[in-house]
Amino acid sequence: MSEPVIRMENIVKTYYEGKPNELEILHGxxxxxxxxxxISIVGESxxxxxxxxxxIGVLDRQTAGTYYLEGYxxxxxxxxxxxxxxxxxxxxxFQNFNLLPRANALKNVMIPLMYSEHKxxxxxxxxxxxxxxVGMEERADHRPNELSGGQKQRVAIARAMINNPAIILADxxxxxxxxxxxxxxxxxxxxxxxxxxxTIVLITHSQELASETQRIVTLLDGxxxxxxxxxx
Amino acid sequence: xxxxxxxxxxxxxKSNKMxxxxxxxxxxxxxxxxIIITTIGGSIQSTLTAxxxxxxxxxxxxxxxxxxxxxxxxxxxxxxPDMKDSDYVSQEMIDGLIAAYPDEVAGVAAQNSLCxxxxxxxxxxxxxxxxxxGGITPEYLNYMKLEMHAxxxxxxxxxxxxKRVCVVADTMAARYFDGKxxxxxxxxxxxxxxxxxxxxxxxxYEYNQALFxxxxxxxxEKDRSTQMMIPYQTCAKLSGSDQTGYDYFNLLLTPLADVExxxxxxxxxxxxxxxxxxxxxxxxxxxxxxxxxxxxxxxxITVAVSGIAAxxxxxxxxxxxxxxxxxxxxxTREIGVRMALGAKRKIIKLQFVIEAIVLCLIGGIIGILIxxxxxxxxxxxxxxxxxxxxxxxxxxxxxSVHPSAQAIMLSLFFSMLTGVFFGYYxxxxxxxxxxxxxxxxx
Numbered sequence: 189m190s191e192p193v194i195r196m197e198n199i200v201k202t203y204y205e206g207k208p209n210e211l212e213i214l215h216g217x218x219x220x221x222x223x224x225x226x227i228s229i230v231g232e233s234x235x236x237x238x239x240x241x242x243x244i245g246v247l248d249r250q251t252a253g254t255y256y257l258e259g260y261x262x263x264x265x266x267x268x269x270x271x272x273x274x275x276x277x278x279x280x281x282f283q284n285f286n287l288l289p290r291a292n293a294l295k296n297v298m299i300p301l302m303y304s305e306h307k308x309x310x311x312x313x314x315x316x317x318x319x320x321x322v323g324m325e326e327r328a329d330h331r332p333n334e335l336s337g338g339q340k341q342r343v344a345i346a347r348a349m350i351n352n353p354a355i356i357l358a359d360x361x362x363x364x365x366x367x368x369x370x371x372x373x374x375x376x377x378x379x380x381x382x383x384x385x386x387t388i389v390l391i392t393h394s395q396e397l398a399s400e401t402q403r404i405v406t407l408l409d410g411x412x413x414x415x416x417x418x419x420x
Numbered sequence: 421x422x423x424x425x426x427x428x429x430x431x432x433x434k435s436n437k438m439x440x441x442x443x444x445x446x447x448x449x450x451x452x453x454x455i456i457i458t459t460i461g462g463s464i465q466s467t468l469t470a471x472x473x474x475x476x477x478x479x480x481x482x483x484x485x486x487x488x489x490x491x492x493x494x495x496x497x498x499x500x501p502d503m504k505d506s507d508y509v510s511q512e513m514i515d516g517l518i519a520a521y522p523d524e525v526a527g528v529a530a531q532n533s534l535c536x537x538x539x540x541x542x543x544x545x546x547x548x549x550x551x552x553x554g555g556i557t558p559e560y561l562n563y564m565k566l567e568m569h570a571x572x573x574x575x576x577x578x579x580x581x582x583k584r585v586c587v588v589a590d591t592m593a594a595r596y597f598d599g600k601x602x603x604x605x606x607x608x609x610x611x612x613x614x615x616x617x618x619x620x621x622x623x624x625y626e627y628n629q630a631l632f633x634x635x636x637x638x639x640x641e642k643d644r645s646t647q648m649m650i651p652y653q654t655c656a657k658l659s660g661s662d663q664t665g666y667d668y669f670n671l672l673l674t675p676l677a678d679v680e681x682x683x684x685x686x687x688x689x690x691x692x693x694x695x696x697x698x699x700x701x702x703x704x705x706x707x708x709x710x711x712x713x714x715x716x717x718x719x720x721i722t723v724a725v726s727g728i729a730a731x732x733x734x735x736x737x738x739x740x741x742x743x744x745x746x747x748x749x750x751x752t753r754e755i756g757v758r759m760a761l762g763a764k765r766k767i768i769k770l771q772f773v774i775e776a777i778v779l780c781l782i783g784g785i786i787g788i789l790i791x792x793x794x795x796x797x798x799x800x801x802x803x804x805x806x807x808x809x810x811x812x813x814x815x816x817x818x819x820s821v822h823p824s825a826q827a828i829m830l831s832l833f834f835s836m837l838t839g840v841f842f843g844y845y846x847x848x849x850x851x852x853x854x855x856x857x858x859x860x861x862x
Contacts, residue, residue: 242856245760247760247856247859248855248856267764268764271762271763271764271765272762272764274759274760274761274762274855275761275762275763276762280760280761286753286757286760286859288754288757288758290431290432290435291431299758299761300761300762302424303758303761303762303763303764303767304762347761351762
């Protein structure tokens with residue numbers, strides 16, 4: 189069996205380490221996600237799912253345990269390499285979109301290219317291609333404040349996809365959307381998964397949304413309490 | 421990347437126009453003050469230089485100077501020595517100087533005076549002219565930049581043979597002779613002391629008030645004296661002194677002569693001649709050495725005042741730093757997003773340093789434009805004042821107003837430096853943010 193995209197072994201995360209208010213959020217999480225999987229991590233607020241997401245996304249460091257991303261030990265990476273990994277191997281989709289307000293849709297999609305070490309000449313074409321994939325090519329010159337929530341999230345997905353990452357990490361991607369646009373966004377994830385075989389990790393508190401995925405990992409008080417297949 | 425950063429910076433500055441402008445104000449004031457001050461200083465210098473050079477920059481002045489005693493005891497009993505004939509500079513010495521340095525010295529311009537007097541028309545007592553009769557060497561008209569209007573100038577021969585000839589002002593000739601050709605006319609000057617001197621007019625020069633000092637406006641134009649020039653030696657003979665040497669004179673240099681070098685040669689020449697003279701020596705100087713001192717003083721003043729003005733740059737820089745810190749706090753989320761999307765710390769730092777530089781540079785450029793504009797305006801005002809208030813001198817003042825290119829380059833450099841210096845701390849602070857904290861910042 190080939191190396192999983194994500195392999196976590198006994199991940200522990202403790203806040204305020206060594207202080208009186210020391211708080212352990214994750215109590216030894218072990219998780220493996222294979223290439224092409226569409227997995228959801230579900231849990232109530234306070235269950236530690238956001239903390240886990242931050243570690244998966246190389247935004248935060250675990251206190252203990254090992255995390256291999258595509259076979260590489262993330263803990264041994266320098267700050268610069270972690271930046272490069274976030275830039276090229278992980279595509280982030282945030283609940284609040286996190287688009288830059290002063291840049292138009294096209295510019296927002298191009299940001300990861302700007303920070304990439306691998307310069308490409310067809311930056312604009314590539315970004316337009318991504319916008320077309322999410323059906324936003326006609327809004328390329330619109331700024332975020334001229335877009336609806338659903339449109340913003342589609343731009344964000346185009347941005348996440350532009351460097352062809354190993355995984356798409358979506359943190360409550362429909363949380364700020366009404367159910368109809370939420371479904372449209374979910375459909376887009378399914379499309380990426382089915383047509384392009386993307387590995388997608390969806391973090392949500394909604395069982396309903398999670399049930400759409402292949403595999404549901406349920407988190408409770410910093411521990412995985414169940415790991416089972418979804419309805420699809 | 422750099423270009424992207426600059427574009428980002430411009431976008432960011434434009435998105436907060438009012439705030440950016442207010443931030444830049446310190447820089448704008450600092451830079452424009454420096455430019456204005458250096459423009460004024462430089463323009464005074466170049467105007468003085470150009471004007472003085474046009475008036476006599478190519479001459480060396482010299483005079484007979486008494487040797488002062490060196491000790492206090494000698495001072496106590498010292499009296500200014502009388503000048504003997506041999507103490508004066510003779511025409512032979514001048515000729516010897518010209519022979520010694522033919523490439524440098526062209527001639528001597530000296531003047532002596534005979535009298536104030538009046539010439540009166542025998543047929544019409546109401547027609548008279550007041551004149552100031554003085555002797556000149558042939559080169560004097562050239563030295564004074566006086567142009568001949570008609571007839572001929574005075575020559576060496578006139579001088580040597582002590583001819584009774586004169587040149588008169590065109591204004592006087594036009595009035596007194598009333599259109600008749602004055603050349604060849606015999607005139608008789610009745611001096612204020614009673615002496616009567618006859619001369620033949622050989623030439624008419626173009627009168628220029630600026631060269632002879634301001635006129636007394638209470639005196640009617642008809643009564644104003646004009647200069648009537650006769651040969652130097654003629655004047656010496658008529659005044660009864662028989663002194664044909666010079667005690668104060670100007671040496672005209674050839675157009676290509678190095679003024680400083682020529683002054684040195686002239687001084688050496690006369691030092692040798694006067695080496696054995698116990699009482700006197702020749703002191704020579706040129707306007708350029710005077711200018712050198714004026715320039716030094718002006719430079720010191722300009723640099724000092726510019727330095728004070730530059731202090732406002734520091735104030736401006738602190739303003740930039742302050743606003744950059746505010747901007748970074750406001751944009752913590754943005755920094756977090758950029759980091760999450762792969763921006764390295766050094767890229768974040770670069771972005772904010774560039775933003776500070778661009779901010780300062782725009783301020784600097786606006787400051788330079790204002791400075792150059794105000795400088796030009798001041799130049800125009802100065803020109804207007806000269807034209808209207810000092811009209812009689814206006815044709816002799818060569819106004820040269822120009823901003824200092826050096827100051828402009830330096831200002832650009834310093835505004836950039838201000839950006840780097842005051843932008844670094846906030847930018848460094850931004851780059852030290854933890855991605856997860858920045859991303860979750862509310």
